[in-house]
Ligand SMILES: C[S@@+](CC[C@H](N)C(=O)[O-])C[C@H]1O[C@@H](n2cnc3c(N)ncnc32)[C@H](O)[C@@H]1O
């Protein structure tokens with residue numbers, strides 16, 4: 001069984017100061033594209049519990065170790081977390097996350113050379129009414145050529161989601177109307 005699952009320490013990265021933000025994770029050997037690097041572990045809580053624990057408004061810069069797994073569950077890596085919590089965000093990431101039956105794993109998106117900082121796209125979900133203060137709190141310092149300036153998802157991703165949700169609402173409304181029509185006819 002690989003070390004990161006058995007609890008042994010055979011991580012392909014080390015944690016140290018990052019030029020991006022605080023501490024970061026740096027490849028300690030070459031990592032092949034597709035390699036599963038580590039599981040994002042921590043205490044599993046609800047969104048309501050996370051909201052009680054962390055008050056985003058009071059932070060000058062947003063900083064938590066939360067990972068949203070689903071509409072029910074958030075992993076808080078402040079508690080029971082491992083080194084995965086130090087992997088920073090980049091708008092040109094070399095890693096990606098995958099959720100498998102409620103567990104979160106971090107994979108290499110491409111071949112990564114020893115010494116490179118590991119990063120995935122946090123793409124924190126927008127609510128669409130972010131204030132200037134919030135934009136500042138979530139600003140991105142990745143310095144990649146295609147940096148979008150934010151560790152939140154691109155505005156276009158939010159707009160797409162809105163359009164898809166509106167479409168679903170319209171379809172549901174139509175179904176409701178047609179099924180109530182049918183029952184009236186019976
Ligand atoms: C899961 S922690 C990552 C580890 C963090 N660097 C540390 O030392 O604790 C997530 C936080 O790191 C910071 N961060 C990560 N990537 C960033 C980036 N590209 N630009 C700005 N801040 C970043 C943000 O404060 C974010 O909320």
Ligand SMILES: [Zn+2]
Nearest residue numbers: 091140142147
């Ligand atoms: Zn960026």
